[in-house]
Amino acid sequence: MAKQIEGVSERILDCAKIEFLDKGYQDASLRAIAAAAKTSTNSIYVRFGDKEGLFSAIVEPVLNRMTEMFIKIQEEFHQMDSSAQAEKMTDYSDGGTSVLVDYMYKHLDEFRLLLDSSYGTRFHNFIDELVRIEVEYTYKYMEAVGYPERMGDAMTEKLLHIVTTSRFESIFEVIRHGMSREEAAEYIDLLCRYHRKGFFEVFGFGKEK
Incomplete structure (x- = not known):
């Protein structure tokens, strides 16, 4: 050879x-x-x-690392006892989101490729896996802190998937809109507050800090 x-x-x-x-x-x-x-x-x-193999060589290592980081953040939170989860959910969620956004900005070109240049590849719907993970761990959180039985019905399942998808799509908009890291920080703070208010309003359990 x-x-x-x-x-x-x-x-x-x-x-x-x-x-x-x-x-x-x-x-x-x-x-x-x-x-x-x-x-x-x-x-x-x-x-x-081939061409997709070349595209994959650019974006897949970065995406895999982000997914690993995301799961680690979720697992660390899930390992807390229920009272700690209830107390620290807001801070942990916001902090975890900030970590992921920092990572996105360190690999800005790769995420621009994933968001706007991946149509026709297996990465086109990469957000779906992040949504799946978030929904899975949201259910774990709701079970740990004692949310009502309604959390298991079909409407709740659909709602969680839809709003979680909306949240992730909104997070990645910081890249599509060309925001600076400083602008993104302010936007993400408002976005987290917006979604958290909706979560507590719909499920009627707990209070926002």
């Missing part, structure tokens, strides 16, 4: 990021990426398999 030339993979990834950001996944050209990286399309196929 021929030895791969050092630095070519990095050049391909850098040029691919620019091409995908500019044209989106579907209209991006492997020929253009290869030319910009001063290599051949064959070298892209050898290293990354």
Whole structure:
């Protein structure tokens, strides 16, 4: 097997990021990426398999790390006893959201790709997995602190999924709107307060700090 030339993979990834950001996944050209990286399309196929493999090499490590961080935050909260969960839910939720937003801004190009350039790839609906995790742990929280039996009915299930999806879509809007990290912090604070008010209003349990 021929030895791969050092630095070519990095050049391909850098040029691919620019091409995908500019044209989106579907209209991006492997020929253009290869030319910009001063290599051949064959070298892209050898290293990354195909166009989606190349896109995946850029965004998947970042997305996987975010998902791991999100699950860790949820698990740490879930391991608290019920009284601590009830007392610290607001602070823990807001703090966890801030951690994720910080991570997004450290990997801004990758999240721009996921949000606006991933149509046609398996990453197009990446928010769905974050929503699934959030809904799962919201139910765990509600059970731990003693929410009413209504939490198990079909309407509640649909409502939680819809509002959680809305919340995550709204969080990622900070990137779509080109906000600075400082602007995003103010926006996220207002967004968290807005959704928390709705949560307590609908389920009628507990008080917002």
